[in-house]
Amino acid sequence: MKLAILSRNSKLYSTRRLVEAARERGHSARVLDPLRCYMRIASDGFDMHYKGRPISGYQAVLPRIGASITRYGCAVLRQFELMGSVTPNSAEAIARARDKLRTHQLLAAQGIDMPVTVFGDNPDDTVDLLSMLGPPPHVIKLNESSQGAGVILTEKPSASRSVVEALRGLYANFLVQEFIAEAEGADLRCFVVGDEVVAAMRRQAPKGDFRSNLHRGGSAEAVEASDDERKVAVRAARVLGLGVAGVDLIRARRGPLVLEVNSSPGLEGIEAATGVNVAGKIIENLEKADKKAKRRRS
Structure with missing residues (x-):
């Protein structure tokens, strides 16, 4: 199987482990920076170039797309899908x-x-919005936060209102949730x-x-x-x-x-804590998806 791993950094633990696991199972694996992929889209077909050279023939793609490049990374992944590559996580699912x-x-x-969640837009509705959730503590999350960044715990109604108003002033998208003590x-x-x-x-x-x-x-x-x-x-x-x-x-x-x-x-924490070869499980699952795709095409 010819496999592409979409990652901005080939030295990251998760990316390295996926390459290792793929090669251990006899596959060809190449790390591609999605921001260096560029596309031709036309009614007669789809083409992709990478750092000045055409790329094609990838049976499978594993996306490791960071939140900061979601839009472009998903466009690249979608192009691979349109070119016939299988992937465990489609561009639409990631978005x-x-x-x-x-x-x-x-x-x-x-x-x-899940924890009860409220969401609103107009500052005039803040008090009623928070009343729909119930008394604090409240957890306030930026809509596209990751790794715990942009997550705030407020313990008083005044603190919740202040944080909500501040985030609205920054035109940020956020959710407010109940705190599970x-x-x-x-x-x-x-x-x-x-x-x-x-x-x-x-x-x-x-x-x-x-x-x-x-x-x-x-x-x-x-x-x-x-x-x-x-x-x-x-x-x-x-x-x-x-x-x-x-x-x-x-x-x-x-x-x-x-x-x-x-x-x-990420794979580092889960593999270290459990001792499970999670990267190998991902490659094994991808092999099954590739076989199904081949049967559909034949």
Whole structure:
């Protein structure tokens, strides 16, 4: 299988592991910076060049597209799809998952539970908007935040109003959610590949913080996800159309709640905590998708 990995940095742990796993299984793997890919789009076909040379014939593409280049990265991935490449995460699925508001609407429509969320635009509605959520603490999130950046905890009504007004003044898109106190700063990262959770870890926020992201100093340990947690994680990924996803859950009294669905989850933390060859699982799943595509074409 000729495989392209879309990544801006070939030295990143996740990118290196995917290359290693692909080559260990006998595949050709090349890392392509999506910002150096450029396209010809015409009714007679689709072409792609990379750093001055035409590229084609990639049976599969693994996208590692950062949030800052979502729009262009998705355009490049879509071009590969139109040229016949299979991918576990389509351009449309990635764009869907990057929009937290859209993600929550889609998941809620399928009965998947999550922290209660409110969203509004007009400053005149702030007080009533917050009343729809209930009393603080509140968690305020930028709509396209990642790795815990742009996530704020407010503990008083006045603080919630002030943060909302400040973000509106910056024309930022954000959500406000209920705070799940019983989680005690911990969440569960379920790594979904295909139709199963291949690894899971419990992440704990550092003392004095409520964000459990490893990039924010959180710690991680392997954990066995319950049947309900596995089902919720797989369903959430499926609703968004993702074949590879990091689904973050909170263990609440009312059951597992989906916090976020990441379309480009990192491998370093999950592999280190669990010892599972997650990169190998991703390549194995991609092989199955490639075989199905070949059968459809024959």
